[in-house]
Amino acid sequence: MNAAAGTKSPTTRKTSLYRLRTMGAGGAEDLATMVVPRYLDRDGFHVATVEHGPLQGLLVSGTIAPGAADWCATLAALSGLTVQEENRTSLGLLLVRTDQAVYALSYGMGHLMIDPARIDPGFGIEFAVRCLDKDRITKVRRQIMDARGRTDENSATAGEHIRGFGIEEFGEIVSQISGQITDVPLTFTRDGRRAAHVTGTDRSVKIHLGSSPVDLVEDLCSIEEVCARPNPLPEFEFITQVRPLSPRSERAQQLDARLDLLLGTGDTSRMALAVPGECRDRFEFAEAFRLRLAGRNELVAALDVADLAEAVRARPQGQRLATLRAGRVEMFADTEAADRLSRKVPADQWVTAEIPDGPVHYFYWQGQWYEVGAEYLTAVRRRVSELLARPATVVLPPWSKGEVEAAYNEKVAEQEGYVLLDKDTIRTERLRGGGLEIADVLGPQGQLIHVKRTDSRKGTAPLNHLFAQGRVAVETLRYDLVAREKFVAKLDELAPGHPADRSFAAPTVVFGILLKDGEPMTVDSLFAFAQVSLLHTATALQGMGAKLEIVSIGRGPIG
Template sequence: MARKQSPSVRTTLYRLVDVPILLDGVRSKYTDENSDFSWQYVIVNDREALLVTGVMVTQLVRWADTLQQLTDHTVEIGNRIAAAALLIRNGDDAAWALTYGMGFHLLEQAKVDPGFGQRIAIRTVDPNELNSLTRTTLDYRSRTDRLSIPSGEHLRGFGVSDFGELVTRLVAKAKIEGLTAGANPLVIRGADALNMPLGRRPDALLADLDLIDSILNLQAPAELEVLEQLVAIKNQTKLKDRLESQLARKLAGHDIGRLALSWPHEQIDENGTPSSYRLISAGREHGFVQDGIPDLDSLLAPLGGLDPEDRLAKLDRMRIVLFRDAEGEEAITSAIAARKWLAFETYEDGRCYCLHGGSWYLMASNYAEKLSRRVQEIFERDPGISLPDWPADGDEDEAMYNTRAAQSLGGTLMDQKLIHTGLHRHGIEACDILLSEGELVHVKDIDKSAPASHLLAQALVSADALLHDEEARDEFRAIVERSRGDVSEMTTPIRSVILGVARKARPISAEDLFTFTKVNLVRHVASLEERGVQVFVVPIMRP
């Protein structure tokens, strides 16, 4: 007996914006008169739609010539890969896009609503059944990683912080009432695209799409609202223009904000592991293929020597394509806009904005308020010590201050005494001053955010080494023994970290820190506290 067909089928769905004409949602190279692809307006039940279909053909694979040279045998072989996209009208200037095969190549990426699939996932999934998520850490490391727990776990199981992380992809089980697929839990994947079962029949499909549209208007559940701690900037042309101007100046080398490479996992990993890439600049579709993956220097190199505005214009024309093979035959991504590879953080009117995935985000006000309260709590802790004032006449540098402070506190001077291990061949500084009972004091004279971030990073790296690296602990004890002769009281290498922060004119306060420095502080404190190490901030008077 034939198996009964399911009323729904797993589908990849995008949401397109700013498409009063459906054809605007498709890359022109697939719809112009010289294209081998076909397109036509159709009707899905009662909705206007556009169907684009075709085959991407490679007449001769690049490695054919290599085989011919090796074997002296003619190799004539190519690739044929099917692709289709169905665009369905959704309101006056929006549309749904269902893609099949390599159909994601057909879409005009500038029209894709970023994070649409993730927003649906956040509002529908079971918080205790998260399978996988991709996050970008918005601190000095600016790293992106993907975490997976196939059996499912609560958000806490993924170690997502309340602060400084942008989640861009989510896989989890959801139960959506009213869906054609039924009320049973189903796995959905949300990033820019949404992957989930949708109705096979036109009326069922449109009902599912209307349901998804209504879900976008719901509030994120309290347990998952941290995943939306950053708010997308939309329809604010003047603000975007000011932010773009700051990005242009940063590309030209001005000291504005932070710029780093951000790996767009959600557009890549579903399609395989890349071996090479092609940087398409100024409309040249056939730039040479380069091994490996792009880095920030390779992305910015074509912008050298241009005015800020020209750099930004050229960046917006650049694209990156990743390939599964070293020869550049089998593309595993569409031509991803170069700006989607950049992470940039800057300030406008006292508020922090981030560029990620080609879109601008504002840190949510409640997020900023929670962050400030958390930092204030850290500043209000009493470490039980006070650090001596730092003369403002300029005659005493940091090394001299540390020597005097160590004598004042009865501590051991550790400044510039480096610990070398297999993991830290160039050496790390455990602290500036070691007090009894394993209290590590780090001192920094700060008048801008970068040194503060460096201080926090230094504290975390040294604490991590002393907590987990036996070789580092042995080196540390040897340095202490040489310095003061007695290590009998060192029952533990570290119990607390004290950050002594000096600034000219008046003591540093929680509100004086830049936003991303606050993020770094909170993240580092949470990391150390999980390991039983308390953290204190002690402002140093520098009149």
């Protein structure tokens, strides 16, 4: 109801709210088991049972005073004066039990006291996408779930439509979304004069909650009613199809065990090399990799998932994934490992793996597990099928058994109007002195043809490289004027009068792929993560004005 003019608004406070996972009968479980044990008996911390009106729960609070701030000495040295200030960190945590669940209200740094394994990682996004106003979104943070591994964050102070943030329907994980909510009765909006804003993350909801026991319980009931809605709002449905799992959750630990078993089989058909986000910008310029893994310390010219899996294969069951996580990979721009391109990155972050479990699939990516729903996978397969069905404008002959890639590219280029570009690189300052192949072969209308053969040992790692190569080639031609001028000069030298559009404003990119044994390219023959990567590459190319064609190369006789 609307309050009369001058009536004071109900008291609320913006709070970080977590939903906790219970074990067994939630109503009987000791709430103290959901708190990190060291805080329960720490000096200066207080633990008390709460029974206040309708509110039942557990309160934990305290202050950490580790001593002088670490910047005191620096300020004293700079100013010549005595500086004595102390860091003090306050922690407040209220666990509240309802008929449906257990919630944690965090104040200060109180979230540090929650046992991470108990946090429901889907709660924040689950709530937000069921009540946000699609036209009043203020912030979105998402991760690109492909070889780039990039995190983007975009804001709109006044709020705008969710589609204005450019979120991809496939291949992106939304880890935070903020905006105005509608149709949720809360203490904060009871007077009818204020609109509530929330931030939903993959761990929590930040929202104004009532400051009295009765108001808080009513607010929690309203939040539960929203989460109980069977489906998210149509505009947000695609966001919920991929969600991260807490690393310490029971499901993540079960998946760790299954991946550990898979690493012991030597089968990498459901694994691929995934370049960590921090390495992506310089990966194309890497000439060597330092691999420190399972007692090995060696320099290799190229890295693929089979190298990483084979290094831990002989380890005892239960130790393979742990060994991979303890290993390190370092990139270098030269073959002597003198010009470092990256830090020592955990080896498991270079691996992605798919674990199917009925209609749901799980992906290990960037060192974390993600759950992918059946509807998402169905939509991915539909989009990939559409890509594969596009007619091709080039002819790629059969690939003879025993024929190396260089020889096959020469055979393609023997056709009238085709130009061999394989190993013919261009170099610019933007490329840090490294060479870049714009394509393996140029087609008769200027198509940029990229060719790759896969085999069972390397899984889909060659495809990930192929997709990245096509995208980087178009980015370079579009944004690097020097590179484009050098490529055009090279083309004029190799094939004067070729009809290719020298502006490359709307190029056609062709991925020519030979699968093992020459099997046809279908959604069933592509690793699901590779399908997502392909879709994201197709969208990126479309955004740069490029068209994409995919050609399945057949197997010819022994060469």
